[in-house]
Amino acid sequence: MSKNDLNIHGIFPVPIAVAETGNEFDNEHQKLIRDTEYIINPYSSNGNRFDYDTSNSTHVLDTEDVPNIRNFILSHVNEYSKVLFGNTDELVFTQSWIMRHPEHQHMFTHRHTNSAISGSYYLQCTEEDANLNLHKDTKEGQIGLPVIRPTTIDSMINDFNCDVTTVPAITGKLILFPSWLQHSMGSGEMDPGRELTGTPDPSKYRYVLAFNTWWNHPIGVERNLNRL
Numbered sequence: 001m002s003k004n005d006l007n008i009h010g011i012f013p014v015p016i017a018v019a020e021t022g023n024e025f026d027n028e029h030q031k032l033i034r035d036t037e038y039i040i041n042p043y044s045s046n047g048n049r050f051d052y053d054t055s056n057s058t059h060v061l062d063t064e065d066v067p068n069i070r071n072f073i074l075s076h077v078n079e080y081s082k083v084l085f086g087n088t089d090e091l092v093f094t095q096s097w098i099m100r101h102p103e104h105q106h107m108f109t110h111r112h113t114n115s116a117i118s119g120s121y122y123l124q125c126t127e128e129d130a131n132l133n134l135h136k137d138t139k140e141g142q143i144g145l146p147v148i149r150p151t152t153i154d155s156m157i158n159d160f161n162c163d164v165t166t167v168p169a170i171t172g173k174l175i176l177f178p179s180w181l182q183h184s185m186g187s188g189e190m191d192p193g194r195e196l197t198g199t200p201d202p203s204k205y206r207y208v209l210a211f212n213t214w215w216n217h218p219i220g221v222e223r224n225l226n227r228l
């Protein structure tokens with residue numbers, strides 16, 4: 001490399017983590033699906049169905065009934081925490097819940113508060129199901145260029161200038177991300193407001209386990225005035 005070459009460095013990249021169990025824990029997948037009670041989202045005023053139902057419990061992993069799923073997720077959360085925070089302090093689940101999508105698969109863009117690491121674990125989905133979108137934070141003063149992406153310039157799209165990264169949904173897949181990172185589900189091609197037609201097929205329901213975490217002891221430093 002000569003002295004006039006341009007060197008480009010990535011600074012402060014955001015790590016996400018992905019791991020898969022495949023069908024290894026299918027008994028526990030089915031147990032969670034079968035034994036969970038759901039709060040059915042009400043029909044909206046125009047008669048259309050909302051996108052998903054949520055589990056009545058917001059502590060579905062606080063049980064001895066699904067030890068493999070629980071241990072798999074928690075051990076990976078704590079491995080990932082070492083990379084994300086450079087710290088070995090243990091994280092625990094604060095809340096965990098299941099989202100059931102009988103027909104539509106859409107989740108608005110959001111982030112999780114009062115949590116360190118969040119994630120999704122797919123209990124049941126198909127290859128056609130909507131993926132998880134992770135969004136770059138838009139900052140004040142960010143330049144808004146028109147999005148023109150013909151295939152001829154696809155090579156110009158990279159980790160620095162893209163604004164969405166999509167992770168495919170597969171049964172048994174775990175995706176971990178910092179809780180502040182915005183995420184969504186579905187794509188612009190879907191119409192979350194379309195009318196429910198007939199009775200959805202339960203075998204095609206999509207089930208996603210989601211969770212938040214926090215440290216199981218006080219954090220921060222007294223002398224730095226940031227102790228919690």
Ligand SMILES: [Fe+2]
Pocket residue numbers: 110111112183210
């Ligand atoms: Fe979320």
